[in-house]
Amino acid sequence: MSATALLQAIVDGVLTGGVYALMAAGLTLIFGVMDIINIAQGAMVVLGAYLSYELSVHAGISLLPGLVITVPAMFVLGMAIEYCFMRRVRESDRTAMSVLVTFAVAIVIEGVLSAVYGVDYVQLHASYVDKSVYVLGFYLPWIYLIAFGLAVALLAGLYALLYRTRFGRAVRASLQNRTAADLIGVDVSRTRTIAVGIGVAVTAVGGFAFGATNAFNPNSGYDLISRLLAIVILGGMGSIGGAMGAAVLMLVVNDVVAVAWSPTWAPLVFFAALVVVLSVRPQGLFGRVGARAQ
Amino acid sequence: MRRRAPALGAIGLAVAVLGLFPVVITDPTATSIAVFTVIFMVATTSWNIFSGYSGYLALGHAVFFGSGGYAVALAARDWHFKGGWDVFALLPFGGLIAALIAVPVGLVALRTRRHTFVVVTIAIFFIFQLAAFNLGFTGGTSGIFLPIASFSAATYNNPFYYVGAVILVLTVIMSWAVRRSRFGLQLLAIRDDEDRALGLGVRTRRVKLIAFVLSAFPVGMVGGLDFYFVGQVYPQFAYNPLFDVSLALMGFLGGIGTIAGPLLGALVLEALQQYFTQTFSGSGAYLIIYGALFLAVILLLPQGVIPGLAGLWRRWQTRDARAAPAPAPGALP
Numbered sequence: 001m002s003a004t005a006l007l008q009a010i011v012d013g014v015l016t017g018g019v020y021a022l023m024a025a026g027l028t029l030i031f032g033v034m035d036i037i038n039i040a041q042g043a044m045v046v047l048g049a050y051l052s053y054e055l056s057v058h059a060g061i062s063l064l065p066g067l068v069i070t071v072p073a074m075f076v077l078g079m080a081i082e083y084c085f086m087r088r089v090r091e092s093d094r095t096a097m098s099v100l101v102t103f104a105v106a107i108v109i110e111g112v113l114s115a116v117y118g119v120d121y122v123q124l125h126a127s128y129v130d131k132s133v134y135v136l137g138f139y140l141p142w143i144y145l146i147a148f149g150l151a152v153a154l155l156a157g158l159y160a161l162l163y164r165t166r167f168g169r170a171v172r173a174s175l176q177n178r179t180a181a182d183l184i185g186v187d188v189s190r191t192r193t194i195a196v197g198i199g200v201a202v203t204a205v206g207g208f209a210f211g212a213t214n215a216f217n218p219n220s221g222y223d224l225i226s227r228l229l230a231i232v233i234l235g236g237m238g239s240i241g242g243a244m245g246a247a248v249l250m251l252v253v254n255d256v257v258a259v260a261w262s263p264t265w266a267p268l269v270f271f272a273a274l275v276v277v278l279s280v281r282p283q284g285l286f287g288r289v290g291a292r293a294q
Numbered sequence: 295m296r297r298r299a300p301a302l303g304a305i306g307l308a309v310a311v312l313g314l315f316p317v318v319i320t321d322p323t324a325t326s327i328a329v330f331t332v333i334f335m336v337a338t339t340s341w342n343i344f345s346g347y348s349g350y351l352a353l354g355h356a357v358f359f360g361s362g363g364y365a366v367a368l369a370a371r372d373w374h375f376k377g378g379w380d381v382f383a384l385l386p387f388g389g390l391i392a393a394l395i396a397v398p399v400g401l402v403a404l405r406t407r408r409h410t411f412v413v414v415t416i417a418i419f420f421i422f423q424l425a426a427f428n429l430g431f432t433g434g435t436s437g438i439f440l441p442i443a444s445f446s447a448a449t450y451n452n453p454f455y456y457v458g459a460v461i462l463v464l465t466v467i468m469s470w471a472v473r474r475s476r477f478g479l480q481l482l483a484i485r486d487d488e489d490r491a492l493g494l495g496v497r498t499r500r501v502k503l504i505a506f507v508l509s510a511f512p513v514g515m516v517g518g519l520d521f522y523f524v525g526q527v528y529p530q531f532a533y534n535p536l537f538d539v540s541l542a543l544m545g546f547l548g549g550i551g552t553i554a555g556p557l558l559g560a561l562v563l564e565a566l567q568q569y570f571t572q573t574f575s576g577s578g579a580y581l582i583i584y585g586a587l588f589l590a591v592i593l594l595l596p597q598g599v600i601p602g603l604a605g606l607w608r609r610w611q612t613r614d615a616r617a618a619p620a621p622a623p624g625a626l627p
Contacts, residue, residue: 031409037409037412039539085589085593088593089592095351095408095409095412096349096351096546097546097592099351099353099412099542100542100543100546100588100592101589101592101593103539103543104585104586104588104589104592105585105589106585107581107582107584107585107588108581108582108585108586108589110581110585111579111580111581111582111583111584111585112582114581115579115582222535226416226417226420226535229413229416230413230416230417233409233410233413237409264424264427264428265424265428267420267424268420268421268424268425268428271417271418271420271421271424272421274413274414274417275402275403275414275417275418275421278405278406278410278413278414278417279402279403279405279406279414282405282406282407282410283410284410
């Protein structure tokens with residue numbers, strides 16, 4: 001294996017890591033504010049991709065401008081799902097029950113998408129999606145550069161929102177102690193609804209990045225959710241910076257193994273690394289025990 | 295003793311229905327649904343022995359299902375089984391392999407708790423699926439064929455059904471025995487407060503591991519049964535993520551931690567799912583109905599059907615008592 005191939009694999013891994021970070025951001029945010037494992041995250045990414053597809057193919061609105069429509073649409077959907085389903089789950093065994101509720105939501109989303117679009121694979125296209133730029137001996141596809149830039153910007157934005165604003169303080173307060181947050185005048189239910197809305201809205205951008213870099217069909221969510229969960233757990237659940245770090249790390253490992261050994265075994269190394277890391281550090285790489293990591 | 299009588303009657307009735315079902319209903323479509331339903335009833339009951347009693351949500355039991363299936367398929371092929379009742383004799387071997395696999399899996403996964411445990415079981419599941427796709431002896435994507443059973447066409451499903459029913463009865467007895475034992479109490483203590491249980495002298499790590507291994511054995515057996523019935527074992531079917539989630543769904547639907555709950559949940563959901571798949575196959579409609587029904591049950595009966603309905607029943611029974619005005623305290627008769 002040449003040094004160039006290895007470097008190319010690392011660069012690819014970092015850029016693909018950006019795409020995965022975009023998809024995982026909503027998952028870690030919703031976990032961070034609700035203690036809910038959103039199994040529907042994969043289905044929501046695919047839904048976001050189909051919304052972008054619908055706009056670009058049938059309404060003639062290109063992908064990036066289309067985000068102005070898909071992001072608010074997913075924001076409303078997220079709030080509706082929180083309002084109708086997630087808040088009905090009892091506090092005592094919320095994590096386990098949330099897996100089931102969100103899985104049911106995922107089944108419904110998958111069912112609606114299959115009824116509308118069938119099982120054929122589609123992919124998102126635009127002039128800036130299909131071109132590459134040649135820098136210092138590497139071909140860098142524009143879409144990955146865009147996705148990486150969006151990932152950095154969005155995660156920084158989420159971080160600022162959670163840790164530098166009044167709303168963010170309310171969100172964190174309502175997770176730490178619901179009763180105390182109620183007592184000091186935080187509207188906990190409303191705060192959570194908006195926070196989940198934001199998490200799902202971010203997923204619309206993840207859907208755009210996923211759809212432009214992969215062919216997808218309504219079933220694609222299942223392959224995604226395992227990887228996204230792996231990233232979020234590895235990064236430390238609820239940690240926004242951790243999601244980015246873990247995504248880049250995992251995809252670099254994946255791509256380097258694919259070049260150095262074999263592409264068929266690369267995903268196995270991905271999951272094996274996860275198991276090893278978690279049995280040594282159950283709180284994840286960037287998570288802290290007993291406290292929500294920044 | 296009198297309180298026991300209705301319960302014994304219900305058990306007798308259930309066993310009679312289980313035994314007589316293929317005699318009364320001979321339609322092959324119905325009996326084939328029944329075979330899959332019995333398989334899922336075993337798997338969910340057995341999943342509940344670990345996850346229901348200990349409170350650890352395991353989403354990787356397809357590892358045991360698939361490994362049991364592969365063990366039976368490989369043994370039947372390499373030891374030249376003819377295909378008939380003889381293959382059923384291999385099912386305990388499938389269960390044993392599944393239980394042996396559960397030891398290292400449990401040792402690794404049970405180092406973690408809560409969400410991390412859920413994700414570690416999912417990750418281990420994907421390692422097995424990828425290995426099955428890529429290793430030489432598993433036959434890759436096309437998998438392994440099992441010998442074709444030499445049963446008469448008209449009652450082809452019945453031997454599979456009865457073998458499944460026997461495994462089911464044994465698994466339910468095991469679940470009941472665990473629930474009544476000191477070991478079962480230790481598991482329940484772990485579910486309620488693991489740190490306190492540890493402080494009170496429960497060897498939590500050992501108890502969890504034993505429960506995990508116990509719950510793998512029947513799943514491995516019905517894995518072998520399932521793939522013998524289908525005739526082939528291949529990776530995406532043996533190690534199926536939907537299987538993992540189905541067990542949790544069925545368990546929660548019926549009510550986890552109980553004995554009848556997982557049975558009822560699997561009975562309703564698997565039969566319904568098979569029926570929907572055959573009726574609305576190919577469109578997304580069945581997914582929408584299934585998902586919506588499922589959401590409705592979780593939201594209306596969040597504790598599961600059995601505990602939820604039992605709660606409603608108690609409330610209905612005490613309705614008259616509460617409606618009647620209580621005599622004022624201290625009032626003279």
